[in-house]
Amino acid sequence: MRTRLLLLLLCFIGLLTSCQREKETRVTDFVDPFIGTAGQGHCFPGATVPFGGIQLSPDNPRSGWEWCSGYHYSDSIISSFSHSHLSGTGIGDLQDIRLLPVTTRPQVGEKAIDFITKGYAKFSHANETAEPGYYSVTFDNGIKTELTVTSRCGMHSYQYPTNSVYGLTLDLTTARNWDRTVMTSIKKINNRTIQGYRKSTGWAKEHNVYFFMEFSQDVDVWAGNDTLKLLKNGQKLVSNQGYAFIDFGTTTNKVLVKVSLSSANCEGAAANLDKELSHWSFDKVKREAKQRWKRILSRIKAEGASKEETRVFYTALYHAYLAPYLFSDAHGNYKGPDGEIHSVGKANQYTVFSLWDTFRAAHPLFTITQKNRVNDMIKSFIRHYEAHGLLPNWELMGNESHCMIGNHAIPIITEAYLKGIRNFDVEKAYEAMKETSLSQGNGLGLFRTYNYIPCDLEKESVSKTLEYAYDDWCMAQMAKALNKEDDYLYFMEASKNYKNVFDSSTGFMRAKLSDGNWKTPFSPFASAHRDDDYTEGNAWQYSWFVPHDVEGLIALHGGKTAFANKLDSLFTLPSTIEGDNVSPDISGLIGQYAQGNEPSHHVVYLFNYTDTPYKTQYYVDKIRRELYTDRPDGLCGNEDCGQMSAWYVFSAMGFYPMNPSDGKYQLGTPMFKKVTIKLGQDRKFVIKANRENDQYIYVKEVLLNGDKLDRTWITHDEIMDGGELEFVLTPENPSKIKE
Template sequence: APALFTDVDGRYRGMDKNIHTVKGHNVYTIFSLWDTFRAVHPLFTLIAPDKNMEFINTMLLQYQQHGLLPVWELMANETGTMIGYHSVPVIWDAYQKGHRDFDVELAFEAMKKSAMQDHLGLADYRNLGFIPFEREGNAVSKTVEYAYDDWCIAEMAKSLGKMEDYETFIHRAQNYRNVFDTSVGFLRGRRADGSWRTPFDPIESSILGSGDFTEGNSWHYTFFAPHDVAGLIELLGGDELFSAKIDEMFAEEPIVTHEAAHDITGLIGQYAQGNEPSHHVAYLHNFAGRAWKTQEKVALIMDSLYTDKPDGISGNEDCGQLSAWYIFSATGFYPVAPGSGDYIIGSPLFEETTIHLDNGKTFTVKTEGRTRDAVYIQSAKFNGKPFHRSYISHKEIEAGGVLEFVMETEPNKEWGYAKEHRPKSYIPDEFRLAPLEERLVFIPFISKEKDLFHEPITFEIECLTPGVTIHYTTDGSEPTQQSAVYDGPITIGETTLVKAKAFRDGMQPSETLRREFIRAYYRHSNRVYPTIELEHGPAGRYTGRGKNALLDGTRGTIDFFDGEWLGFINDVVAKIDLGEPRHVESIRLSFMRNIGSWILLPESIEIAVSSDNINFTVIGTEQHTTTPADYDIGIKEYKFDAGQTFRYARVIARSTRALPEWHPGAGNRPWLFIDEIILEY
């Protein structure tokens, strides 16, 4: 992949579902860009740049038909699978290398538009400088991958003389720093209020759509700042500690903590060659002047995780990425940061490898003395002259020549050690931002676990930004500096919507905290009632904490694996018994929407109440049709007014029978995820 999508007469089905005819190039499909931006497309820039141009021109056609560049396109459908907007580095990498047979202005327009959306956490990423984990699944992975993509946009903008855009995106490219917790030395989930996810374990893995990381953990992602490795080295305490951290990754226990994280494979410690986020990590030693460690680790990966047998790769091939990693690494170098124009040197495997370039020239890599044990570079020559750098540029390769290495069993720790011989990857000093804590007033918070209560409660409003004044309201209005000043604990006895905003001179005010406390009947303090019975139980791994989780007073988060959500493959039919007739003002219930994970909102909801458990009166219904506009992950609360006394309540939520035709899983049965059923009084 990508695979040819045009017929012999140039016709193809576009992303607008119409039949088009293309002239001048072929159209392709299957753009697994989260995987292939790393090495597959950079490999094409060396061995088949004209083909890569066709890929880019296809992406631009898809942009014109669909409105956005592809993320993970399949047969003229945007699947929405995986994260980032990784068409961007493919385009910039080609442009930076002088491959420009496409509409450059259209390409930049498309790149910028992908980055300026409000979906998939981008609004928070843009406004706060990071994505809070309580608002978006895989928030840390998205933050750091968006940051790299934004660096590519910044560099493209600079090359086109668009300096205002350059400044915007070079600032955004530093957002990876905002989810790096220096107190633990890892990327870590962060709340909008500035606090860090607790408890935290860097080995704790998560899957696509659930948890802080995409098919990985903090070990896999902490080293992802390929555009600013110098900044990452600084965060980790300098060259020696940075290099030691990579060593620690390879020495960790090779375990996967999430039962559904099937993509985390090919483990050497916590390095995972079977999935993409780790692929560049072994090469990062070069940036710290420890090129011999890169040579050692790359050789280890090639030797232990690749064979010529049918199962000769350690994970999903992912449309060529695992093979492209091997082709580059066996040749002797790897594109750590596509778009930088540099390849980072590892441990070449073959006695002689020749790349036949599109310009008619050849580039040859030769080794002397390479064996399974002799993996270390002792010396190198390029076109007959001594070569001390641990990287080589694309321009040097395109000019043709011969790069020769002498290999031995003991490392030469001086080769590639000098500062001038290390690869460069940094944000210019004049565009460096101050730490986030010095620029952003964090949103206030209330340290109270449950939104539900049955007796009057007292709470405090706090803010992690020092020196702020907090203004708040309890009447639903937006807080301003004319609203009441928070000066101590607040007590409430009825359902109340609390809003609060923090202000500090010289800084932009915080976002508005919105927290509703609901007086309700729920299971607390060993109470027997209310009880709940389900006609059909939850399915598979999605049984959460059992049926009583629907009445425990704790509302589910954006993570459908948090234990509060129950997942159903059929309709939800629930009956609640309050124990005795009680007055209820409203009935609320929440459903998860995560279309990429096949979780849809209910097609219909019916709420009925009864005093005798026989004769039920319907008090509310709701209908919903799922459309592509629902693609963002979210939680939808449905509220039905009751205003009457009853003992029993019945909830019927009907699942959509099949995923819609525009969905990549069209025809399959979707999931229905429900959490708290709230009986407000």
């Protein structure tokens, strides 16, 4: 009896311990996918897995700036659940293979598009749920939809009101924002399977999506481009527009649908289902998706902040791990930028590379927590180069969009190599880097000829000059590491070209004509949307982009004191911006500093190069508190495929990669009492801070593995070697800054 009681006690203790451990490690509970779905965040709330190829999420019937991701929290109507979405971009595209459960059947002779739009359903956020890998909503008409995913497949669960029509619409035509359908196909394979494609043009000029769809029971399929007609097994509809109604009959009011996509062909989409989703257990897929998120988010354990701050942190980490997307199908096939089908075998090809944004913090975050994926991403760059002739600029679904400026695949490759991430063809990568650097397009030829880009010969001349100069510095570091001395000297000299657009009389980077004279008139406050001298910014915001030579930039300003005074002005000047075509990206303003747009993201850390590093600490805390919240409008600007959130992740931990390729992280002020970064089975890097309350933001001293640090930065190697970084904080403001 005593033995039995002891065993029961031990079992109870074990169960209790297990429950406590599970509760402690459920980081997914702190993720709210609705953060960033209102305001200008442009996030989607639907189901996806880390870096997954499917983003299964609801769409609203509207288009425009607020609806770039297909969904905006201000809306109350859902027009479809589609399988591809962009996370926080400033341009809308995708939203492919649109399904919507309905409770009506089409009338004889009724136009297909009229029937489709008639089914658009009202809903309330009170009946909507989202968590990592799962989304659910119950419409006002009583239909409940649940969505979950694998890497390449989406799974839908629909529960209809009893005694209603159990139907589903398929819309391959309706386009939002920039996208326009050019050709569709729907083929009924058998009573439970259809396949087809949607080909469109838009931001992605040649976007091909092949789908394979299975139903949990027999169905009738009515398809057409004008009116809907019954489709028999083996029949196919091909048209420039395609719609369908799937009738589930009256067998059961709960129906499951499995969908997979491929950019190559329907066979690849079918293979995805065979490989990843051969069963019909919705709960199993949902559980495994959440487990994948738990594993990847748990690599960083943050402790000792409020629930709201922790929620913002882990949602930011979640957003940082959405893109790039897996692009190759289960056969290893994908459509390349040359329009041809390529194969990677068992490797992975990625897409959606918003490099102008993500080279700054998202990719540096990957070098700490996603080293294997960094190799896969660089291999994806190289394959893009082999098919296209240049490294990707803004790659979207096998297309080069040429959307943004700079050649920022170069710093990403350089950063990876210098950090010891080298499981790729290094010589081929360098060949691609050099070929891209010495190409002539997008003002690069002018940059090589004039050693700056003349504004009368090329738009966005100032920002392009600055960003090409930084890329050339990264080229020089890669050349030096590979013992290519002549290249090193050439690109190092070219990296100084930023000085040629600095006007010492105004203290700003400024547009210069081809005759060497400054463009007039000049206002540092003027801001046009990417058709003037600066890309999504003005002179106040772009004049600081010299992350590779901050000492040189300080010298141009006349020394540390003058430089610090200029930085002060950036944050304290009025927030108004001039210009008839002001970019909506210029948001999250503190003075002229714009956290809502990427060129500003490193600027707050420039105080570390002066005698006032406490101002970095002050403003980092101010940005975190005021411009990031756990509400749907909790992002002050576009999420931009993870960059906006990666800034927060780093800055909340207490350091930031101001120049990602120099191997250093500038110190700020940590938000948590303790952060543990898991680097491997036996290594971890721990950041500790005596953050007694929200006033403890100023750094009194920093200890690295017990030794006092006499610098404002730490190295990548110091992090990856494991150890402890301790911040001794104080609430005392050294200069008593007032907001």
